[in-house]
Amino acid sequence: xxxxxxxxxxxxxxxxxxxxxxxxxxxxxxxxxxxxxxxxxxxxxxxxxxxxxxxxxxxxxxxxxxxxxxxxxxxxxxxxxxxxxxxxxxxxxxxxxxxxxxxxxxxxxxxxxxxxxxxxxxxxxxxxxxxxxxxxxxxxxxxxxxxxxxxxxxxxxxxxxxxxxxxxxxxxxxxxxxxxxxxxxxxxxxxxxxxxxxxxxxxxxxxxxxxxxxxxxxxxxxxxxxxxxxxxxxxxxxxxxxxxxxxxxxxxxxxxxxxxxxxxxxxxxxxxxxxxxxxxxxxxxxxxxxxxxxxxxxxxxxxxxxxxxxxxxxxxxxxxxxxxxxxxxxxxxxxxxxxxxxxxxxxxxxxxxxxxxxxxxxxxxxxxxxxxxxxx
Numbered sequence: 554x555x556x557x558x559x560x561x562x563x564x565x566x567x568x569x570x571x572x573x574x575x576x577x578x579x580x581x582x583x584x585x586x587x588x589x590x591x592x593x594x595x596x597x598x599x600x601x602x603x604x605x606x607x608x609x610x611x612x613x614x615x616x617x618x619x620x621x622x623x624x625x626x627x628x629x630x631x632x633x634x635x636x637x638x639x640x641x642x643x644x645x646x647x648x649x650x651x652x653x654x655x656x657x658x659x660x661x662x663x664x665x666x667x668x669x670x671x672x673x674x675x676x677x678x679x680x681x682x683x684x685x686x687x688x689x690x691x692x693x694x695x696x697x698x699x700x701x702x703x704x705x706x707x708x709x710x711x712x713x714x715x716x717x718x719x720x721x722x723x724x725x726x727x728x729x730x731x732x733x734x735x736x737x738x739x740x741x742x743x744x745x746x747x748x749x750x751x752x753x754x755x756x757x758x759x760x761x762x763x764x765x766x767x768x769x770x771x772x773x774x775x776x777x778x779x780x781x782x783x784x785x786x787x788x789x790x791x792x793x794x795x796x797x798x799x800x801x802x803x804x805x806x807x808x809x810x811x812x813x814x815x816x817x818x819x820x821x822x823x824x825x826x827x828x829x830x831x832x833x834x835x836x837x838x839x840x841x842x843x844x845x846x847x848x849x850x851x852x853x854x855x856x857x858x859x860x861x862x863x864x865x866x867x868x869x870x871x872x873x874x875x876x877x878x879x880x881x882x883x884x885x886x887x888x889x890x891x892x893x894x895x896x897x898x899x900x901x902x903x904x905x906x907x908x909x910x911x912x913x914x915x916x917x918x919x920x921x922x923x924x925x926x927x928x929x
Contacts, residue, residue: 599908793894
C-alpha cells in the first residue's frame with residue numbers, strides 16, 4: 554500500500570527513487586497526466602499522437618480549452634485550486650489510473666518545490682529535485698550549472714551599488730507569482746529610482762526586491778534553444794528554436810521613436826506567446842555542443858541529471874557568441890515549435906515538438922522495461 558502524505562505535512566525528504574520505481578513496476582496502460590495550464594495542450598497532443606490516453610487536472614473556472622479541444626483530453630479532473638492536486642484523494646485517483654505526470658512551470662509554481670519533492674507520490678517524468686535550480690536564490694541554481702558547464706552567462710551584480718552598465722533586474726511580482734517584473738537600469742541611482750516606483754505602484758515588494766537577480770543586459774538577438782535528453786536517450790536532441798512575444802515591450806518598440814517619447818507608459822516583459830525562429834547553419838555546431846555540455850554538467854550536480862526537455866534561453870551577440878541568460882528545466886512552454894521546427898525533421902523525418910518527444914520516450918521506456926529510469 555502506498556503512503557500518501559497530506560499536502561501540509563512537515564515530513565522532509567520522504568520520497569525516494571526506489572518508491573517511485575516500485576510504483577511504476579505495477580503500472581499497466583500508462584496514462585500521461587498534466588496540470589491544466591502552461592503547456593498542457595502541447596503535452597496531451599503529443600501523447601495522443603503516440604497512442605496514450607491523457608488526464609488533465611483543471612482548476613474550476615479554467616476548463617474551457619480542455620473541454621473545447623476534445624480530441625486530446627480523455628479525462629478532466631476538476632479541483633477547486635490547482636494545489637488540491639496534492640490532496641491524498643487526488644493522488645490516489647491518479648495512481649489508480651497509472652498516471653505519469655509531465656511537469657511544466659505552472660506545476661512547480663502552484664504546487665511548490667518542496668511538496669513536489671516530499672509529498673507528491675505520483676510518478677513524474679523528470680528529475681523532481683532539479684526543478685528548484687531554476688530559482689536564482691538557490692545555491693546550486695542555473696548560474697551554478699552554467700558555470701560548471703563552462704557556458705557563458707551575463708555578468709551578475711550581487712550588490713546593486715556596483716551596477717556600471719545597462720542591466721536587467723529580475724524580481725517576482727507582488728501579486729502574480731508566476732510573473733517577474735523585469736526592468737532595465739543603468740546605474741545604482743537609476744536602480745533606486747525605478748525600484749521605489751514599482752514598490753509604490755504595488756508591482757513588487759521590498760522583500761522580493763532583496764532577492765532579485767541583477768544581470769548585465771546583453772545586446773544581441775534573443776533565441777530560445779530547446780533540447781531533450783533522458784538517461785535512456787542515445788544523445789541530446791536539439792528540438793528547435795522560438796522567440797518570446799511579450800507585452801507590452803514588443804508593440805511599444807514597434808512605434809516610431811517620436812511616438813515613444815510622447816508616451817509615458819510602464820513597460821513590462823510578460824510573456825503572452827511565441828514565434829518560430831531558425832539559426833544560420835554555421836552556428837548549429839555551437840548550439841548543439843552547448844546543449845551537450847549542459848547535460849553533462851547537470852548529471853554531476855543533480856544525479857541522475859536531466860530527464861526530458863530543457864531550454865537554454867540565449868542571446869547571440871554581434872561577435873556570434875552564445876550567452877545563456879535563463880534556463881528552463883522542464884517543458885519550456887513553446888507549442889509553436891511542434892509545427893515549425895525543421896530540426897526534428899532532419900533527425901526523425903517528421904516535424905514535432907516537445908509534447909510528442911516526451912510521449913515517444915515514455916513509449917520507448919515501456920517497450921524496454923525502463924520506465925523507472927525516466928521517472929522520479
